[in-house]
Amino acid sequence: MSAEALCLYAATVLLHGELQQHKYLLLQDGIIRKISDQPPPGVPLQRLTSGVLLPGFIDTQVNGGGGVLFNQQPTLAALQQMMQAHARFGTTAMLPTVITDDIEVMRRAAGAVAQAIQQAVPGIIGIHFEGPHLSTPKRGCHPPQYLRALTDAELALYQRTDLGVRLLTVAPECISPSQITQLVQSGVLVSLGHSNATADIVMAALDAGASGFTHLYNGMSALTSREPGMVGCALADSRAYCGIILDGEHLHPLAARIALNAKGATRLMLVTDAMSPVGTDEHEFAFFDGVVRRSGMKLTNAQGSLAGSVLDMASAVHYAASELGAGLAVAVQMASSTPAAFIGHSALRGAIAEGFNADLVWLNDDGTVQACWIAGHLQ
Structure with a gap:
């Protein structure tokens, strides 16, 4: 033995x-x-x-934790610090997330993830690029000066094969269906978010190979009677996975319950969208050219936009189990086997087997x- x-x-x-x-x-x-x-x-x-x-929790959207923000410190040491912070709350695998930024920051972030994977740093299994190909009207806290169209420079970065799981959030009105297909064929998971797109544009992106929605309801065109928008497409399309932030701030519990009823636990997955304060007593931090402040479970920038969360996965599981009435087994499914299926790791993780x-x-x-x-x- x-x-x-x-x-x-x-x-x-x-x-x-x-x-x-x-x-x-x-x-x-x-x-x-x-x-x-x-x-x-x-x-x-x-x-x-x-x-x-x-089974350990899998978080596909982690901007920071343990006092570090990945955009500000795109290093191996920062990844280790983030992972240690989130492991305290049951996260055993995560996609460090770099939001809309300069290409050099994105490259450094990718280099750090590649180094972490090469050195088998526990829990680091890939990278999530949230932006920069996002809609200005729905950008939220993403810095407008870095929003841009897809170029060969970004494409080469997304197509690297040493990054583990590669997840890219895009607004489908800012990227063509053919570009989505090209990305998917090169092994990139394409998720839709920070978008003001009509339902027709969203459905074209799903048909082109997009497979997820980033933080359902937040930063996306709403469901209305004659224009279903991105929210309507996300709820109606049985193919797509949806991440959801259950911190009591990003959405009303009834909206979360509607999502669970529509998608089921096999397509709705818990994410934290965590920022640097998770696992610390930090109450404010620098964010690009401003400051983000914490009030309870809420993070806002100077313009009043939500700026990520201080949520951890154990708290998200508890919220789903109790506030949504899902029960422990279903809540854990949304934190383990469902994200494992989304990222193509169903044979490796997401269950005790x-x-x-x-x-x-x-x-x-x-x-x-x-x-x-x-x-x-x-x-």
Whole structure:
């Protein structure tokens, strides 16, 4: 038996969408090797006698955490700091997100992610470029001076093959269907957001290969009676995944419940859109040429626009389970198997199953994170 082998006894564990009791998980070389009713002989045993053991959470939109913002510090050290901050709240895999910025900042961010992946930094599995090909009317806190059309410089960056999962948020009125198809054919996941597009334009983008919507409802054309807009397309199209920010600030709980009813837990996924204060006591931070301030769970810039969130994944899961009435199993599905499917990692992560990555989170009975493992290593 490998020296890295460990057995976890879970009094309660989420398996196949159901809470089950008294299971033993053999973790070896970063993988869940066996799930059984008896402990394997000769393996160190750790007993989790309370709470519940869950698959680790996957966050596809993380701007910062632990006091750092990726745009401001596009470095390997910043990624490590962000990952450590979010692992405290059950995130075991994430896409560091660089928002609309200068091409050199984007390149440095990509270089840091490539370095993290090459060095197998726990939890860093790719990159999310949120912009710069976004709509000015729906830009939110994205700096207008950097909004621009797709050029060969950005295309070359998105087509790098050393970045792991590559996710790109675009406004479909700012990029053509043929460009979307070109990106998708090169392995880029295209998500739609920060857009004022009509339904016809949005549907053309989905037909061209776009597969997601970035922070549903926020920064997108609304659903109305005669123009369904981006929100209407997102809710109606069964192909598309939708990220949603459940911090109690970005949308009304009824709007979130409508989304869950329309999309189901297999297409609605939890994201944090987290900024640097997550995991800290920070109440304001510099953001491009201004300052973002925190009030409770709300972050706003000087113009009053929401500027990301201070949400963590454990809190998002709790909100979905309780405020939306989804229950723990469904809430965890939206934080694990659904984002895993969106990014094409359904065979690797997103569930507690034999052969899957040993990415696990142990919640206390009160819903707080007691411990977190990435690839079998306690964080």
